[in-house]
Amino acid sequence: MVITKVGASVLSLSSVTPIDLTTAQQTMFSNLLSLLSTGGAVEIAYSIINRPPTYYAGTYTTQLEFQATGLVLCVQTVNATLNLNVQPFINTVQSQPITLQINSFQQFRSSGATASQSITNTRTVPVSIGLRGQAQFDYTGPAGINNPNTSIQQVQARLNMPVTGSYQTLSSSYQNLPGATSLDVPAGNQGTIKIDYALSPAALVSGFMQAGTYSNSIYGQFSDSRATPSNPATALNTLTPLTVEVADLQEMHINQPEVSLSFNQLSDYQNGISIDIPGHLTISKTNPFDVYVKAQSSSMANGTYSIPVDCLQIGPGAGQASVQTVTLSTTGQKLISGEAPCLDKNYNIRYSIPADKIPSLLGKPPGTYTTTITYSFTAP
CATH class of the missing domain: 2.60.40.10 (Immunoglobulins)
Structure with missing residues (x-):
């Protein structure tokens, strides 16, 4: 705090002493006699220099005591109230x-x-x-x-x-x-x-x-x-x-990646054979999808012998909806169509050689005939 004006007299900074407010008396101005001829109200400027750690909204009040002292005796003591208003915001x-x-x-x-x-x-x-x-x-x-x-x-x-x-x-x-x-x-x-x-x-x-x-x-x-x-x-x-x-995420897992169809008895040649693989495909995708299937080659090979892959059909296993039956070929066939986005959805798949395809197997020497099948989300 510092005195800035007495009556009509504006004080220069060199003639006054700024003070930090304490509980002890301190001299703010030491040449008061020079102003007795003019007199008037005393104007004091207050400022906050040493900011407290935290302001809480409210009104903070303290009492001030001012003394004007002459050469011989105390001229006057004046009390005033200082209010510090911290606005809520x-x-x-x-x-x-x-x-x-x-x-x-x-x-x-x-x-x-x-x-x-x-x-x-x-x-x-x-x-x-x-x-x-x-x-x-x-x-x-x-x-x-x-x-x-x-x-x-x-x-x-x-x-x-x-x-x-x-x-x-x-x-x-x-x-x-x-x-x-x-x-x-x-x-x-x-x-x-x-x-x-x-x-x-x-x-x-x-x-x-x-x-x-x-x-x-x-x-x-x-x-x-x-x-x-x-x-x-x-x-x-x-x-x-x-x-x-x-x-846009996608995953497809083939569970039980090796599939075997076996002709073991006469009725297999008469009626055809099939095998269901529960949860053969596990699919996760964040967009609607189709699934295509195709064979790597046009025939299943056993050494120099072969049988055509189109004798094999792939379709829905027991209890499986949304899968259609297709005849295997080297061209991608749509096995699953228009499925909604899903997470870890399992599809039961059936592999079969129907009775009407048996003639393409007759006359072939015994043995294991193999091919590679590829599943994909897009038409190859």
């Missing part, structure tokens, strides 16, 4: 958009996906934090794919900093995050608030199996959490884009 620096990248089936199976949002927050009051989203995600994907209408309730959020809370399912209504119902004013009035967002494996399978871009908005509400504030801080609302990017 909440302010944040907008964070970057939130993006969850889905680029592995392992996320669908076990690991899920997480992303974090860091918000720089300045405030003089404790706050509660509420979040909500739009009821459903917008969707952009391949041509002809309808919006999956994925719910915001597939997403969970939790407070990670300054304390760690438990995950809570988001909705289209504001909900206070666990652990964020009354966050104290941070040291220096500024701190980082970190919020984690998560998609569980079940949520990915349920709402994000289709490849594409899912878009939503996260609305944050930072509110004064004091019990009964006479002058509450204005609630602060934020908006942050939330995006889930699901890559």
Whole structure:
């Protein structure tokens, strides 16, 4: 604090002594007699130099005592009240958009996906934090794919900093995050608030199996959490884009990769033979798909002997829908058509040589006739 003016006289900085306010008397101006001829009100400038660690909203009051001392006696003692008003406010620096990248089936199976949002927050009051989203995600994907209408309730959020809370399912209504119902004013009035967002494996399978871009908005509400504030801080609302990017992923596994058809008795030649392989194909894909099958060569070979591959048929095993029966050839045949995105879906497959194809085997010497069969998602 420093005297800047007495009456009409403006004082120069060289004639006054700025002081830091303490409980001891200190001299602010030592040439008061030179001003007795003019007199008038004394103007004092106050400033905060040594900032306290943290300001809390409210009015801070102290009593000041001023003494004007003459050459012989004390002229006058004046008491005054100093008020420091700290206004209640909440302010944040907008964070970057939130993006969850889905680029592995392992996320669908076990690991899920997480992303974090860091918000720089300045405030003089404790706050509660509420979040909500739009009821459903917008969707952009391949041509002809309808919006999956994925719910915001597939997403969970939790407070990670300054304390760690438990995950809570988001909705289209504001909900206070666990652990964020009354966050104290941070040291220096500024701190980082970190919020984690998560998609569980079940949520990915349920709402994000289709490849594409899912878009939503996260609305944050930072509110004064004091019990009964006479002058509450204005609630602060934020908006942050939330995006889930699901890559075009595909996997196909052949279980029991070696298949044998055996002619062991007369009835096999009369009626034909077949073998069912449960779960022969296991497929995961994030776009609708077809499956094609073809033979590597036009015949199954046994040394110099051969039989044509078109005696073999491949089709649905017991209880299997969505698989059609095809005759094997060197040209890709569509075995499965228009299946929806799926994770680890098993297909039962039947290999057979029907009775009407038996003549192509007659007259061939005994032995094992082999070929290589290829399954693919696209027509070879």
